[in-house]
Amino acid sequence: MDQIQAFSKIFDKLKLGLAVIDSEGSFLFINKTAVEITGYTKKDLGQIENWFELAYPDQKLRSKTKERFYQDIESGSYSNLTKIRTKDKQDKYVELRVNQLENGLLLVNLLDRTENHNLTKKLAEKSRYLDKIVSNIPEVIILLDEQERFLDIWAGVERELYRVKEEIIGKKISEIFSGELLEKFRKNLELAEQSYQVQSFEYQLEIGGNIESYAARLLKIDKSKGSEFLVVSRNISDRYQREKELAEVKERLELAVDGAKLGVWDWDLQSDQISNNDHFKKMVGLDAIAEESWDFSFSDWEALVHPDDREKVKNLIDDHLKGKTELYHSEHRIKTTSGNWKWINDIAKVSKFDDNGKPARMVGIDIDIDKRKREEEENIYLSTAMKNISDAVILKNKEFEIIYLNKQAEKLFGYSSAELKNKNLLKLIAGEDAAQIQQKIERKVGKGEIYSGELKNKKKDGSTFVGELKVTPVCTKNKGCNYVSILRDITARKTRIKKLRFQYQLENLISNISTKFVGIDLKSLEGALSYSLEKLSVFLQAERSYLYQFDDYSRTLSKLADWRKTKKIAQIERNKVEELFNNKDLIEELMNKGYSYIKDLDQLSNSQQKNILERDNIKSSIYLGLFEDQKLFAIIAFDFFKAKQDLNESYIKTLDIAAPIIANAIIKNNKDREIQRLTFQDNLTGLYNRTFLAEEIKRLDQQRQLPISILITDINGLKEINDNFGHKMGDELIVKMAEILSTTFRDEDIIARWGGDEFIVFLPQTRKPEVEKMVERLQRAFKKTEQDELAIRAGIGTAVKERAAQDINHIINKADKAMYEDKAKKKL
Known part of the structure; x- marks a missing residue:
């Protein structure tokens, strides 16, 4: 216990x-x-x-x-x-x-x-429910175990069981089936065992003296205690019989229509199967041998019909099936295997009804009418195109008499078809040489060739237009030759081309001018200006152009630069230009509009300006203002001597584009010069500064420049002058020193202000005797100032670099030392 x-x-x-x-x-x-x-x-x-x-x-x-x-x-x-x-x-x-x-x-x-009992009870209920379902489906369901024994079998119809159910359950398939049927089952059981995939096969059984056909699907089912096999079989004997009957019908139909090469289709409405013969397959592009079986349902067939024809075809079939029409007849398009659409003539009739009087079978034929329909469509397209084409179409007979005009031709010339019918083409050609042009056309097309060309045409109202003409001969054996003329009004295109050509010339001109001013210095600026004046003059067809700058810009460019088309025209005189541009009216107009265009001298109200231009025999002029910050600083002038020049707005716009390009180039050059001056020049004296000289020494300190002499001079007593008389007088003394140095030395010598009162001169290729002479000359210049209010007294020191190995900085120091020694002596 x-x-x-x-x-x-x-x-x-x-x-x-x-x-x-x-x-x-x-x-x-x-x-x-x-x-x-x-x-x-x-x-x-x-x-x-x-x-x-x-x-x-x-x-x-x-x-x-x-x-x-x-x-x-x-x-x-x-x-x-x-x-x-x-x-x-x-x-x-x-x-x-x-x-x-x-x-x-x-x-x-x-x-x-309790739980197991309830589950068993539910399973039993489900099993009874399943038995009821199985008993009401047409399939035969077989359940086999791994030893090929029948575990269960269900059949909705008793006759589908080969034996009494009790005689089958528990038996092996070898005890029920034999021969080929047994081999089929075993083979598919083995395949299902190996692949775990559904196996499909067909077999036949003799039941009640009849051979019944079945389609079976076999599936392996894994369970905890081994595997089972489920076989679902459906009796397909009726389908076999229908297929056999359909095959016989097809054979008879194909024999009947093969000679006529008609496509034949047979629609079994009960099975919804449509069969087709080889000729139909060929119509849609299928190889009759490669595609022996190409049957489909009505919905498949309907999908072949062109979407635009589908509703019409469906309605016609429905009407016939309802008995509203004796025959079904339709012309429509079907899709071929290549993706193209083909026209067919489809005719059919219901050939069989079921016991309830409903259509059970419908047989039809298809005739390939694609070629005929395409020709009809082409004729419609051609006719519609001929009427509505945007070009004028004129049809002429062999005598070149007009026999047809389309709508565009009537609209273009202003005549109706009736007004021009049987009239000669000469009536529509403008110009004195109209007859010669027509003869040229007639000769060309008379040889069977196409004539192409441009000619001037005249309308009913007398106006003219330029037309592009093509005349093509169209000849037949029975009717001889007619001639189709296609004429297009290209007046607008000609004008457009002219505008485009002008636009191209304009863009090219502006591009060339702009490119010319990219990255230029002072030296190349004058060349770029001359180039621009020349190009603009050619564009405007002006005989002379020049650029005038006002006084405050004279240090940058010469006041007058000009370009002349011919040497026969005398160069314009500076005083005349200055007189012309001192005209208040002209300056005011330039300030307001940016330009002044004198098309005719008689228009001028300013007599002074008119007299100046007449003296030079100028017929027309254009003046273009150049501005910086809205201030007029220069004028470009274009003169026309041969005749008065009538320029449209496009030319003036060109000048408006070119003007700021030229102005900006001049302004930029001025700024660049100012930057250069501030960087390398001494503000007070205008001489080079120490920075510039240091860079030049690096550049020129070379073998080929030897011997190099250095001269340094320093003003004596500058500090005392600044202290006693002020810096202004000291600055004047420094400037005076700079002027003496500038006039004493050579152009190739570099003079720089080295410090406050100290100056240095770099003398390339200068020996000691030569520099000594220059020192004497400088001292004489200083001596001359002794009688002036501002007398210059200065120390001078020199040194010479004679060998490349010598350090230039050492030479400068040596000259500097010599200069201080000289200053010391002069103080004694």
Whole structure:
């Protein structure tokens, strides 16, 4: 007993109920799980008889259970799956096992099987439901195990079972099937076993004296206790029979229409299958041999019909199927395998009705009418195109008489067709040489060749236009030759081309001028200006052009630069130009408009300006202002001597584009010069500064410049002058020193202000005797100033670099030292 109680915890964990009953029928022990299952404790039960009373309230079930228990326990054990009533009045299904021990005790094991029982019940219900479903479907369903035994078989129709169901269940397929059928089943079972894929095959059986045909699908199903095979078979005997009948009909039809090369189709409305002969297949581009079977449903056939024709065709078929028409007849397009559309003439009739009088079969023929329809379409297109083409079309007979005009020709010339019919083409050609032009056309086309050319045409209202003409001969054996003339008004195009050519010339001109001014210095600026004046003069057809700058720009460019087309024209005199541009009216007009265009001198109200231009024999002039910050700083003039020049607005716009390009180039050059001056020149003296000289020394300190002499001079007493008389007088003394140095030395010598009162002169290729002479000349210049209010006294020092190995900085220091020594002597 102690041992049982010790094991009770293990049983509890396993959810296994445990109880012990003594030989007197009293419960000695009940574990926790048994109480949880039944709800009854040891105290509730007491004796085993109480268990039967409480757990089996139904007397009949109780008597039967007790009788069996006492019978089985005599042999040592009792086992039963039974329904009991728990303490809380619930019905449960339990598995009860009782074993008699050696000491007379009964060991009771209790398992709750309620959930399993309910699941089994549901499965049984589903199985019955499945049986009902299976019995109402046309397929035969077979379930086989791994040993090829029939586990079950269902058939919606009894005759589909080869034998009585009970005779099949449990038998192997080799006991039911034989020969080729057995081999088919075994082969597909093996394939399904290996691949786990659905296997499809067909087979035949003799049932009730008839050969029945079946289409089967076989699938392997893995289960926990091995594999099973599901076979679903459908009787296809009726389909086989229909196919056989359809094949016979097709054969007869094909024999009947093969000679006529008609496409034939046969529509079985019940199976919704449409069969076609080889000629139809060829119509749609299929190879009759490669595509032996090309049957499809009505929806497939409908998809071949052109979308624009589909509704019409469907309505015509529906009308015939409803008996509204004796025949179905339609001309429509179908799609070929190449993706093109082909016209067919489709004629059909219902040939069979079912028992209810509904159409069951419809047979039709297709005739290839693509060529005819294309020709009809082409004629329509040509006719429509001829009427509505944007070009004028004129048809002439062999005598070159007009026999047809399209709408555009009537619109272009202003004549109606009736007005020009049978009239000669000469009536429409403008110019004195109209007859010669017509003869030229007639000769060309008379040889069977096409004439192409441009000619001037005249309209009904007398106006003219330029036309592009093409005349083509169209000849037939029966009717001889007619001539088709296609004429296009190209007046606008000619004008457009002229504008485009002008635009191109303008863009090219501006591009060339702009390019000329890119990255130029002062030297090349004058060349660029001359180039620009020349190009603009040619563009305007002016005989002379020149650029005049006002006084405050004279340091940058010469006041007068000009370009002349011919040397016969005298160069314009500066004083005349200055007189001309001192004209207030002209300056005011330039400030307001940016330009002044004198087309005719008679228009001038300013007599002074008119007289100046007449003296030079100028017929027309254009003056173009150049501005910086809205200030006029220069004028470009274009003069016309030969005749008065009538220029349109486009030419003036060209000058408006060119003017700022030229102005900006001049302004930029001025700024560049100013930057250069500020960088390398001394502001006070205008001499080079120390920075510039340092760079030049680096550049010129070379073998070929030897010997190089350095001269340094320093003004004596500058500080005292600044202190006593002010910096202004000191600056004047420095400027005076710079002027003396500039007039004393050569052009190739570099003079720079080295410091406040110190100057240095770099003398390339100068020997010591030569520099000594220059020192004497400089001292004489200083001596001349002794009588002036500002007398210059200065120390001078020199040094000469004679070998390349010598350091130029050492030479400068040496000259500097010599200069201080000279200053010291002069102070003594």
